[in-house]
Amino acid sequence: MDRNPHLDTLVRTLGPRAEDVGVATVLIHGRNQGPADMLALAERFDLEGMPFIAVEAAQASWYPNRFMAPLSENQPWLDFALERLEQLIRNLERRGIKRTNIALLGFSQGACLASEFVYRNAQRWGGLIAFTGGLIGPAETTWTTSLQLDGTPVLIANGDQDEWVPRKRTEQSAEVFERMGGDVQLKIYPGRSHEVSDDEVERARAVLARLIPH
Template sequence: MSHILDIKTGGKSLNEAEKALVMIHGRGGSAQDILSLSQHLNVEGYALLAPQATNGTWYPFSFMAPVEQNEPWLSSAVENVGKTVQTALDAGIKAENIYFFGFSQGACLTLEFLARNAQRFGGAVAIIGGVIGEKINRENYQGDFAKTPVFLGTSNPDFHVPVERVYATANILKEMNADVTEKVYANFGHSINQEEIELANSIVFK
């Protein structure tokens, strides 16, 4: 089985915008839900692109499960993020003007896509997520982010995402020349807080 490509849009049209924001929703969420978050971000004038996961989930098991347990959904999900990015590129938006925002399962998918396809992007925000797999396969991650700003926010503890995986992800992105800021909130819960939005705006959407 694989995901059907279904991109919901908001903001400016791709022909008018100079920047694009790819927004990736979490398990049980929707593209429309995550698009509504954009009203809190400094993304006026951006084209907003949010792919919808088939059946509301990008892959069936935990992101810390062995990768083969999440196939073929995981590969299809990564491919759909790539197709969403390609939609912006095809409209003439440069990679350095393409931004990302992902939450929870969507943050994991965002980070996995970016680490596999490192180059200079506009920036990325990943709230409660890390690269995917029971063990990290560093060989999967190639390229140079050329100082792309990345903000990682998370709660500790978090039922789904161990803080150790967030730190490990930050280290990989730094090795690949991303400009990473990570912020850990004690006992905040599995959600997005106001300070994370403010940091996203000051670090990435400036």
């Protein structure tokens, strides 16, 4: 496949225009979800001053297999998904929003994609919020990079027995981001189902609220 199908998908927004306030939160949905699911989550943050930009995956999935499958089994779709995020970020930059004022927030497959994008494009970001996610790659993956996050706020959370994202991978990812200089919050919730809890919403709200100009 030569053409990236994610480049033709819709983007939905909530809140003010990003160029009017100089900040933005990019929302990345999970498998078999869509932008509407992420905008419904954004409404729970109750942050009227934050522009939310929800990007859509082609066929409701960013890549075909589980995130801990061999990388080759998710190509070229994983590269396509990362390219779509880069395109969206560059569009925001052209509108005057710096990466230091852009947060990436994902759930499940979207949280894995957001984590991988920030890892590969490490610098000071406005924030990374990964609800039930972690870095992409098989169990034997090791992560070594000289890139630094320069204090980027990172909230990474999971249930202790999630059926899609092992707790260990979430903990490993938090350790990687700490080594890269991220300001990391790791939260593991006993017995939590595959969803975003009210406590996670409050923690994310605090991260995002700091970006909004007052």
